[in-house]
Every structure is written in structure tokens, then in C-alpha cells.
Amino acid sequence: MHRIFLLTLLTMFLSVPAMNTKVFGWERMARMAAVRPWHLPYYHPQARRPVSLVVPPNTAQTIYSWGVAGTQMRPTYHQYHRGPQNTITEHGNLSAPPRYPSSTRQMGIYYIRAPW
Template structure:
């Protein structure tokens, strides 16, 4: 009798786990999309540096399937992977930028790729 109860409880737990995995497998990017949306609502798409040629931060539009970017550093290795959260909407016009004084210029001897004022933003298509 106890064996049957333990066997039934194990079967129910296994089936419950399979059903949860099946439900999560239907849309694996749903959690990522919600995270990206919430992050983009609270934070700007650019960093503290402006691009030398334009005097403002510049968006490098990448395909909408891109999820990660790599930043490189000179000297002691600080190569990092960062998620790409921001995405332009379909009705996005040319984004405005703040005055030049609000951002830092690229240093004379840059030590990191984040100091060039080019920021990844996923495209709307």
C-alpha cells in the first residue's frame, strides 16, 4: 500500500514537472522580452560618452535577434559580455540627443570600447 502511494506521488511530481517544462518551451523568449522591456523603460539607450564625429551618442542598429554584445578593454583583460536591451519601435523617428556638454568626449588614449560613443540598439523589423 505504501509503495503504491509513493509510486503515485512520484508519478504526479514527474508529470507536473513535464507539464511546466512544456509550457515554458512554448515561448522561450517571453521572459527575455519582458526583462528587456522593463530595463529599457528605466534606463537610457546610451552611455556617458558621445561619438567624436557627431557630438552626441550614436546608435548602432543591429538585427532584432541580437541579444548580447562584447566590450573589449586594453591592458588588463576586462572583456565582458553585456545584454542588448533597447530596441527601436516601428514608429521611431530620429531620436533627439542632449547638448554636447552632458556627455564625455572620447579620451585621448581610450582604454575601453565603451568610450567611443557608439551604442548597440536592436532594430524594429
């Protein structure tokens, strides 16, 4: 019994460096983030620009909308990083959120994965 436990433990530790990032889905997230903007065309009313909310890297975002199947769980694709680029103006004009928004995605606050 003790021998089986040690062999299992040894196999587990030896397989950790061999893990690929494809297993965890990081490659898919990087690919999706490369083709999508990190924000929608709505700005936050007080900031007058889209606001990024940094969340832990393994969280999913919950989107509440009106209707029967209005709640969605989606992964957060974009990762926070510091850089000189300004990606807000690259995607066209921003508009104010609707007076009566139909989704939480229209509020001007968007999730960004933390780098840790």
C-alpha cells in the first residue's frame, strides 16, 4: 500500500513539468483575445470611457440580460498588462449606455483577467 502511494506521488510530480498550456485553455483565450476588443462600444457614464475591472484569471463572467435565457456564463479572454498602447480609440466611437440597459454588458465596465 505504501509503495503504491509513493509511485502515485512520484508519477504526479514527474508529470507536472510536462503539462501543456493547451490543457488549461490558455492558448484558446489568447487567440480569442487577439481578435476581439476588450470592451464594447459603451462607456461608463462617470468615467466617460470603458472601465476595466481586474478579476482573478480563473473566473468566468456572468452576464445578466432580460428574457427567458438571459443569464450567461462566459470566460474572460483578455488579460491585463501595462503598455503604451491605447486600444479604446481603435474601435470607433463610444456611446453612452442606454437609459434602460437590457444587459450588464452595456454598463461600460468590462472584466479583464489578472496576470498572476
